[in-house]
Amino acid sequence: MSWHDIEGQAFAKQIWQAHLAAGTVANAYLVVGPAGVGKRLLAQELAKALQCVSPEPPPCDRCAPCGQVGRRTHPDVHWLQAEGSSGFIRLEAVREVLGRIALRPFSGRYQAVIVDGAHRLTDEAANSLLKSLEEPPAHARFVLLTEALARCLPTIVSxxxxxxxxxxxxxxxxxxxxxxxxxxEAAAAVAHLAGGSAARALELGEDWAGYEQLMALLASEQWTQWFESELPDTRQGVERLLDGMVAWLRDVAAAATGPTTSLVHQRFEAPVRRAASQVAPARCVQTALDLAALRDSLDQFVNPRLAAALARERWLSLMAA
Ligand SMILES: [Zn+2]
Structure with missing residues (x-):
């Protein structure tokens, strides 16, 4: 894995290659973008480049430090991630890393800190980082990653x-x-369904048969089928159900706007167009928005199955109208 192995993200790669070549790597970067688009890989490659000992433009991906960073065993590259089920990066974890980067690098040239999920820092943890972000030790560099810029402390972002x-x-x-x-065949279809996220595409690709089953259920005019098939009861299963429903409704809304629109679910064109002729586009879009909001609030459901039942109700009331 090296810069050119990372798909997309030309802008980020160019900036960092230029900063590395000019010796102007900033104290702290905040990489903002949706989940599953390669933010961790980008941070890992920058960390490799900072520690690489090859004479060629870094990272070479062959020297010992590059290998250690790739395996996450480099003693001077510190990853901060949310712990366990709390979902937060806590003050103690940040303090421990700040203690380590106060010392000189153990074997590399820099102490690199990667905060994987800047929006997951507790307020105390974020506040304890501020001074180090502004005036880090000369040998320390920070890379923060987030998919939720609005949930990051403004003082961190600035x-x-x-x-x-x-x-x-x-x-x-x-x-x-x-x-x-x-x-x-699945890859070609999934590539258009994953919203630009490699993580989501791989997940869908792994269970393509399950996704097609869901699409067949959405395509069916036999609503009673909803009560014959089990609702998912894992968070991941409910996410997949909601994502599938939203993608399907997007197609229905698109089909309603004209016959030439190309659909994501090509294989189900006939049932999509049939639904488009039966459901008012505004209600279709509203239901899609409601289901997307339900997906975003899934964390708040102790029992994810309840969210699936709500989604089923919204679906049936849309189709019955
Ligand atoms: Zn190297």
Whole structure:
């Protein structure tokens, strides 16, 4: 893995390559972009480049430090991630890392800190970082990652150089899926369904049969089928159900706007168009928005199955109207 192995993100790669070449790597970067588009890989490659000992433009990906960073065993590269089920990065974890970077690097040139989920820092943890972000020890560099800029403390954001990571193009997702041995036909379809996220594309590709089953259920005019098939009861299963429903409704709304629109669910074109002729587009869009909001609030459901039942109710009331 090296810069050129990361799909997309040309802007981030160019900026960092330029900063490395000019010796102007900033104290702190904040990489902002949706989940699953390669933010961790970008941070890892920058960390490699900071520690690389090859004479060629870094990272070489062959020297010992590059290998250690890739395996996450480099003693001077520190990853801060949310712990366990709390979902937060706590003050104690940040303090421990700040203690370590106050010392000189153990074997590398820099102490690098990667905060994987800047929006997950508790307020105390974020506040304890501020001074280090502004005036880090000369040998320390920070990379913060987030998919939720609005949930990051403004004082953190203002101390970092912002770098945008963008959703991946369908062609890039298709290459990633094929490299991961996903069936080519499924890969072509999934690449258009994953919203630019490689993580989501791989997840969908792994369970393509399950996704097609869900689509068949949404396509069916036999609503009683909803009560014959089990609702998912895991968080991941409910996420997949809600994502599938939203994607399907997007197609229905698109089909309602004209016959020439190309649909994501090509294989289900007939039932999509039938639904488009039966459901008012405004109600269709509203239901999609409600289901998307339900997905975002899934964390708040102790029992995810309840969210699935709510979604089923919304669906049936849309179709019955
Ligand atoms: Zn190297």
């Amino acid at each position: 101390r970092c150089q912002l770098i945008r990571a963008h959703p991946l193009a369908p062609e890039a997702l298709e290459r990633i899926l094929r490299a991961n041995h996903v069936d080519p």
